[in-house]
Amino acid sequence: MRALQITEYGDNSVLSVTDVLLAAPTGDQVLIDVEAAALNPLDATLRAGYAQALMPLHFPATLGGDVAGVVAAVGPDVTGFAVGDRVYGNAYTLLGGSGAFAERALVPSGNLARIPGDLSFTDAASMPVAGTTAVEAIDHSLKLRPGQKVFISGGSGAVGSAAVQLAKLRGAHVVTTASGDGLDLVRELGADAVFDYTSTDFAEHLRDVDAVLDAVGGASLEKSYGILKRGGTLVTVIGEIDQAKADSLGLTVIRQGAQSDGVLAELTGYLADGAITPRVGCTFPLEEAAAAFAAIESRSVRGKIIVVP
Ligand SMILES: NC(=O)c1ccc[n+]([C@@H]2O[C@H](COP(=O)([O-])OP(=O)(O)OC[C@H]3O[C@@H](n4cnc5c(N)ncnc54)[C@H](OP(=O)(O)O)[C@@H]3O)[C@@H](O)[C@H]2O)c1
Incomplete structure (x- = not known):
């Protein structure tokens, strides 16, 4: 073959x-x-x-x-x-x-x-890699609940777009970043607010966020610490975590690698329902x-x- x-x-x-x-x-x-x-x-x-x-x-x-x-x-x-x-x-x-x-x-x-x-x-x-990463992050790492405010960096990407859809399904208020035609895409997926990362610094506009899913890394990850409220949770699927900074700000930080057993089955359910497209x-x-x-x-x-x- x-x-x-x-x-x-x-x-x-x-x-x-x-x-x-x-x-x-x-x-x-x-x-x-x-x-x-x-x-x-x-x-x-x-x-x-x-x-x-x-x-x-x-x-x-x-x-x-x-x-x-x-x-x-x-x-x-x-x-x-x-x-x-x-x-x-x-x-x-x-x-x-x-x-x-x-x-x-x-x-x-x-x-x-x-x-x-x-x-x-x-x-x-x-769907498998991006979708299971999003399900793991939203449901298992962040355990997102209705009414919580979540910032998802890179909402127009493969991981981000699945995460935006799932976060809306959980009843969260979703803020995200994108560029170009990704801006319309994330709005169509249900994002409540979107920042064009090429022209606007989200960190200057966001405060008291309950949860962050970082799918971009770099400066976006670094700035994400400052927008979370004390007791909030940050999960990154790409960058390294700064535990000392998290401790000083009273945050839980998670570097998400492999997915838990059963997450592919959970993703399959969301695809079957059309909750994630x-x-x-x-x-x-x-x-x-x-x-x-x-x-x-x-x-x-x-x-x-x-x-x-
Ligand atoms: N840990 C894990 O298990 C795991 C699993 C899957 C993926 N990942 C990692 O997660 C990341 C995202 O994966 P993906 O498949 O979703 O990638 P992707 O489809 O290429 O999406 C990339 C996203 O990042 C945004 N972006 C690109 N450059 C940016 C910048 N300079 N500032 C802010 N945002 C920027 C893009 O926005 P626009 O396109 O709108 O410009 C897009 O939303 C990758 O680094 C990947 O390796 C990790």
């Missing part, structure tokens, strides 16, 4: 579509025929080797995590899935999968769920994956970037 592999870290010139032999599924592995896979910012970070100290790849490495397809075979310990099921989930090699950018992928059954209703493969593939930007064939990586790195596409094998 064809797979997008790298044998060294580097820029997009290290990407190549290669013929790969995939073993039959063992244990709790599920083999899926991939219909669609999606890019995340992490994929470019992994390819470049920027994360190799914490998340080393073993070469040759098939890239990609977000995946959707049809079950082709199951390992002897798999109970929840059968051949022919439409499934989606996370095929990252770091999490025990064989990589998503390929014609077939082996995925631990715990990283998969059935695609709800008639959601398309491309829409389903666009996917946003696909464009689609590339596997052979043009380098262009897909270039698009995510240049941030030239609004919505998720899909690769179809």
Whole structure:
């Protein structure tokens, strides 16, 4: 089968579509025929080797995590899935999968769920990483309650747009940041207020916020400490936390990494209800994956970037 592999870290010139032999599924592995896979910012970070100290790849490495397809075979310990099921989930090699950018992928059954209703493969593939990150942040890290005021940085991004929708579902007052056509997007998603980060400093206008979800990092994260009320909670999915600063301000701060068990199932419920809607930007064939990586790195596409094998 064809797979997008790298044998060294580097820029997009290290990407190549290669013929790969995939073993039959063992244990709790599920083999899926991939219909669609999606890019995340992490994929470019992994390819470049920027994360190799914490998340080393073993070469040759098939890239990609977000995946959707049809079950082709199951390992002897798999109970929840059968051949022919439409499934989606996370095929990252770091999490025990064989990589998503390929014609077939082996995925631990715990990283998969059935695609709800008639959601398309491309829409389903666009959601696992960003959607579970948002569900984990809003429901598990922040435990958002009705009437609370939440600031979500990067509400127009993949994580942010799912988080804005879920925060509104929880009855929160949602303030966010975006730029360009992202400003209208977050308003359509239900945000109560939005700051254009290219022209306005949110920190000069916001005070006494109950909760912050930081999906931008850098200066945006640093300024987020100052807008929270004492007793408030800040979760970042990208930056490092400053515990001393949090202690002095009476804040709870969380650096959110992996998601809890069961969060993919929770996301599936929200997708089934239409409470969270996917946003696909464009689609590339596997052979043009380098262009897909270039698009995510240049941030030239609004919505998720899909690769179809
Ligand atoms: N810890 C985890 O488990 C986890 C999981 C998923 C993602 N992440 C990380 O979370 C971050 C967001 O991921 P994503 O998939 O949502 O990315 P994305 O779709 O590319 O969204 C990026 C967001 O950041 C905004 N933005 C870009 N540059 C900015 C700046 N200089 N100042 C303020 N806002 C800016 C964008 O706004 P406009 O497009 O409107 O300009 C957009 O809303 C990434 O760093 C990713 O690696 C972490």
